[in-house]
Amino acid sequence: MPAANSPTAYGGVAKIFHWATALLILTLIPLGIIAEELPYDTGEALALKAQVFSVHKTLGVLVFFVALARILWALTQPRPGLLHSDKKAEAFLATLVHWLLYLSIVLVPLSGWLHHAATDGFAPIWWPFGQSLPFVPKSETVSHVFGAWHGVLTNVLIGSLILHILGAIKHHVIDKDATLRRMWFGASDAAGTGHHPKSGAVAGIAVYAVALVVATVLGLSGGDAREGGGTQLTAAPSPWTVQEGSIGIAVQQLNSEVSGQFGQWSAVIEFVETPVEGSHGRAEVSIAVDSLTLGSVTSQAIGPDFMQAEAHPVATFTADLVPAEAGAYLAVGELSLAGATVPVEMPFDLTIEGDTAHAVGQVALDRRDFNIGEKYPDEGTVGFGVTVTIDVTATRTPES
Ligand code: HEM
Ligand code: HEM
Structure with missing residues (x-):
């Protein structure tokens, strides 16, 4: 199996990147949900919750760099053509979902990281480079906006991943074609020659733009800086x-x-x-x-x-x-x-x-x-x- 892609088949590097990202992402989603759900009513419970969050954040930052490397690699490579571009709706949906996934593997971890950097406290990223990021102020509003990005984009990722995995299973089980096999290791004789519809890429970017606007509005409306709670103090005369x-x-x-x-x-x-x-x-x-x-x-x-x-x-x-x-x-x-x-x-x-x-x-x-x-x-x-x-x-x- 050659390391590089050919115009009709994925190479070994692209496959390793694909399955390594898949493994990391499919670990990170449950980790994030579990970390959120864990209670923190005692010292031990809080320590465990923080540890799970630290694992989530550390692996998440790793995904970010793996994703950048993956995308840089993909940019230097020919993109294997689709196997069935004659089925227009399916080709559109597959391309749309691939774009959503590529955008997600960068922006989901990045939004989590920006949210973390804008917030004081709680679980650290386990690495020696500090917890802050240059140009990211510690601010409740900034933290709320990136927190909302992370929440909304995570849902876009989960939704597109469900479609992506269902699509792969459909090709394998119902269509009985080579779509899943050609992403798996070993040589495949399936030659993809169909072109990727541009409309899928445009739709993917549009969905992301809408998601970012919605998340920003949500983050800003929920993220007003605290002026104070309900308690009112009356000022007494003072010299x-x-x-x-x-x-x-x-x-x-x-x-x-x-x-x-x-x-x-x-x-x-x-x-x-x-x-x-x-x-x-x-x-x-x-x-x-x-x-x-x-x-x-x-x-x-x-x-x-x-x-x-x-x-x-x-x-x-x-x-x-x-x-x-x-x-x-x-x-x-x-x-x-x-x-x-x-x-x-x-x-x-x-x-x-x-x-x-x-x-x-x-x-x-x-x-x-x-x-x-x-x-x-x-x-x-x-x-x-x-x-x-x-x-x-x-x-x-x-x-x-
Ligand atoms: C069990 C999980 C997964 C399965 C079964 C699976 C299966 C596949 C298959 C069969 C392809 C090739 C499609 C084709 O030849 O047209 C593919 C491509 C792709 N997958 Fe997955 N995948 C999984 C998880 C993921 C995850 C978690 C991500 C990222 C978040 C991801 C991102 C992508 C991307 C971006 C492509 C397009 C690659 C390209 O053409 O440049 N996949 N996947
Ligand atoms: C691809 C990487 C990542 C994925 C798939 C992911 C996924 C998730 C998921 C599913 C949740 C639970 C959301 C919910 O239940 O509302 C979550 C929460 C969270 N994640 Fe991530 N995450 C990733 C990377 C990161 C990174 C890199 C950081 C920080 C450095 C991070 C920090 C957080 C935080 C702080 C929360 C709690 C959000 C809150 O309380 O507002 N995540 N993540």
């Missing part, structure tokens, strides 16, 4: 008014960092430049727990196993603001979160220019102090340490 800022958290999940922010919080800040009895003032911060966005694990993070937004919708940090070494400050107080109240000391730096103050601080917490994630007692799944970062700009509220 300093927060103008802008962020309260962020970062955790280790499956040994890579996932970071996010609370979309809704308010603060009452009293602060005087010259300390009175060792204190510069006080801060009372209220945070809507369900306004958190944390990569792909937002709903788990605010759910009953972790921060319990439903039972404890508002977290509060009440602290005295006291001087610390080297011109820095300390917020010494208590953080109430998920039903637990724990003493916390957060160092911060402060610059005041005129009536505008800018504070930047960071503190490392341990989730176990708040009984958060008790079902996940293993650091490898969800790390114990949580880094909280604040960056706040406030202005002196004019006295009324």
Whole structure:
């Protein structure tokens, strides 16, 4: 069996590429579905789900490169003619499906990869080249759009594959012709001379274009960035008014960092430049727990196993603001979160220019102090340490 194609028969390389891709794709589809369906209600279940996803993603990236190599090879080769191009409808359908499959073996893994690169957290690709892609921002909207592409294109792939396999079986069992045999190994005497109808190629590209538009619309409509959950906070009068800022958290999940922010919080800040009895003032911060966005694990993070937004919708940090070494400050107080109240000391730096103050601080917490994630007692799944970062700009509220 020659390695290269002839104008009438597939060569060995094309056959190896075809069956290797077939094996990988037919493994990846059930893996993706199983990974989606697996529960994640305990640490072990989450670890297993993540492992299945990692296998799915790693094999998926492999398919992408195999597909590129396959297509490059096919471009250098003559395309064996169809065996029965006189049956116009069948020739059209076969060519349409081949185009859908060629487009799918590139775009299905690529969309999965882009979705992964735009999302923080969850299962890593097992390779040493990092989890991000250049030019792909970590963004919820981008992640939703590529996630929708992956979902819709996967369905196009599954649909065309069913037609493709049924077609192969029909040729073999009903027509009893050489279509399947000539893609199998060994020489075949069947000489395909019929031409591939161009209309099949055009229809394949058109189906793909429609699928991409539908997926983008679906992704955009489902992917609005979270502004906050249902919890509303009312701002109390404060001597300093927060103008802008962020309260962020970062955790280790499956040994890579996932970071996010609370979309809704308010603060009452009293602060005087010259300390009175060792204190510069006080801060009372209220945070809507369900306004958190944390990569792909937002709903788990605010759910009953972790921060319990439903039972404890508002977290509060009440602290005295006291001087610390080297011109820095300390917020010494208590953080109430998920039903637990724990003493916390957060160092911060402060610059005041005129009536505008800018504070930047960071503190490392341990989730176990708040009984958060008790079902996940293993650091490898969800790390114990949580880094909280604040960056706040406030202005002196004019006295009324
Ligand atoms: C059990 C599964 C499969 C069977 C029985 C099968 C069978 C076949 C056969 C018989 C042909 C040759 C058609 C002809 O001579 O006109 C073929 C071609 C092709 N198959 Fe499959 N296939 C399978 C899975 C797949 C998968 C998973 C993919 C990719 C997603 C795929 C992509 C293609 C493509 C793109 C061609 C056209 C090759 C070309 O002419 O350039 N097949 N397949
Ligand atoms: C040819 C390769 C691939 C195939 C056939 C495939 C197929 C699938 C399937 C069938 C699902 C389940 C969809 C559902 O139930 O809605 C899925 C989900 C998923 N796949 Fe793939 N996949 C491939 C490559 C990849 C790659 C390369 C990545 C990432 C690097 C990836 C990441 C994902 C993710 C994250 C999900 C879950 C989607 C979500 O939760 O929105 N896949 N895939």
